[in-house]
Amino acid sequence: MVGGSRMVQAVLMAPGVKGRKVAALKRDELKRKDAVTGLMRSIAAPSGDARGAFFVLDLAEVVDRYNGWRSALADVRPYYAVKCNPEPALLGTLAMLGAGFDCASRREIEAVLALGAKPGSIVYANPCMAEADIAYAEEVGVNLTTYDSEEEVAKVKRCHPGCELILRIKGPENAQTKIDLGTKYGAHADEVVPLLRAAQRAGLNVAGVSFHVGDSAARTGAYREAIEAARGVFDTAAALGMPPMRVLDIGGGFKAGAIFDDAAAVINSALARYFGDLPSVEVIGEPGRILAETAFTMAARVIGKRTRGEVREYWIDDGVYGALSCVLMDHYVPRPRPLSATRAGDSEKTYTSTVFGPTCDSRDEVW
Numbered sequence: 001m002v003g004g005s006r007m008v009q010a011v012l013m014a015p016g017v018k019g020r021k022v023a024a025l026k027r028d029e030l031k032r033k034d035a036v037t038g039l040m041r042s043i044a045a046p047s048g049d050a051r052g053a054f055f056v057l058d059l060a061e062v063v064d065r066y067n068g069w070r071s072a073l074a075d076v077r078p079y080y081a082v083k084c085n086p087e088p089a090l091l092g093t094l095a096m097l098g099a100g101f102d103c104a105s106r107r108e109i110e111a112v113l114a115l116g117a118k119p120g121s122i123v124y125a126n127p128c129m130a131e132a133d134i135a136y137a138e139e140v141g142v143n144l145t146t147y148d149s150e151e152e153v154a155k156v157k158r159c160h161p162g163c164e165l166i167l168r169i170k171g172p173e174n175a176q177t178k179i180d181l182g183t184k185y186g187a188h189a190d191e192v193v194p195l196l197r198a199a200q201r202a203g204l205n206v207a208g209v210s211f212h213v214g215d216s217a218a219r220t221g222a223y224r225e226a227i228e229a230a231r232g233v234f235d236t237a238a239a240l241g242m243p244p245m246r247v248l249d250i251g252g253g254f255k256a257g258a259i260f261d262d263a264a265a266v267i268n269s270a271l272a273r274y275f276g277d278l279p280s281v282e283v284i285g286e287p288g289r290i291l292a293e294t295a296f297t298m299a300a301r302v303i304g305k306r307t308r309g310e311v312r313e314y315w316i317d318d319g320v321y322g323a324l325s326c327v328l329m330d331h332y333v334p335r336p337r338p339l340s341a342t343r344a345g346d347s348e349k350t351y352t353s354t355v356f357g358p359t360c361d362s363r364d365e366v367w
Helices: 006-011 033-044 059-072 088-097 106-114 131-140 150-159 189-202 221-239 258-275 289-295
Strands: 054-057 076-081 100-103 122-124 144-147 164-168 206-210 247-249 282-285 296-299 302-308 311-316 352-356
Touching (some): 006 059, 006 088, 033 054, 033 296, 059 076, 059 088, 059 258, 059 289, 076 088, 076 289, 088 100, 088 289, 100 106, 106 122, 106 131, 131 150, 144 150, 150 189, 164 189, 189 221, 206 221, 221 247, 221 258, 289 296
Parallel strands (some): 076 282, 100 122, 122 144, 144 164, 206 247, 311 352
Antiparallel strands (some): 302 311
């Protein structure tokens, strides 16, 4: 679904988009739910193309979200976190707009390269990789990866000795984050010097520092603390006689709205304070849902129903083990609404209801 802007028109020629079925709607229509509902209803109709659950992707919304990021964080290039949603049309659109890509697996690297992304715009952002996948990165020219252990340094040295490293450090304590991503990855403060020296001994260049303050972090001051800590690592590397670092990766977990505006203000201020004297450092981020979440609307078919007194239970043809994994992983709360119109004479009474996914697992509860 697209508007009429020149940039959106260019998106129509992007890899992953070109050749796909696209419906053009005016922007004022897009703001009304019934415009989207009407399009989805036509797809779901017996004469339509749908054979099961499907998404409608609003390309203009992707453009708006991307521009919103560049406006709020003008000095932070977005490297889209492919794990969030690997839809080819989304990836192709973001590549055309100028985004880089945060890939956590070989499959994700393959997906963005297939759409014309340049290897130099990819960070293999996984601090623990299989040796075969590191060798694949070398084969296709992806030469930047993250690490937080001496064992990973040895692995990269064996399998991709020309690769540059980004040292991932543990973010500050942040009890307000939905998901603390520092429990699995990130070097502790007392591990920084040994890890820098390990790379130095191996002859591998440490190009920069990365961190992640957590998912949908409400305590935006965590960004200032993490950026300050990252500058400390830059200075430590310089004191060890290592080549100047050139990359700062501020991670992801951003969510649209006032919380992003607050985070952007803190980040910009911290970058000016701690990295203002290092203008050659490229600052990147790893946005995921902030670029993808509001651009997709999902339609699922009701495949079963059970009535128990005043309670209604429904089964749909997708669930938490499919496109709605965000319900389990990110504590997302869907807001379902009927796609088909109420027939004349039908009661509009509402009931206490539960919506299940299609599997036999009782945890497959969508809403």
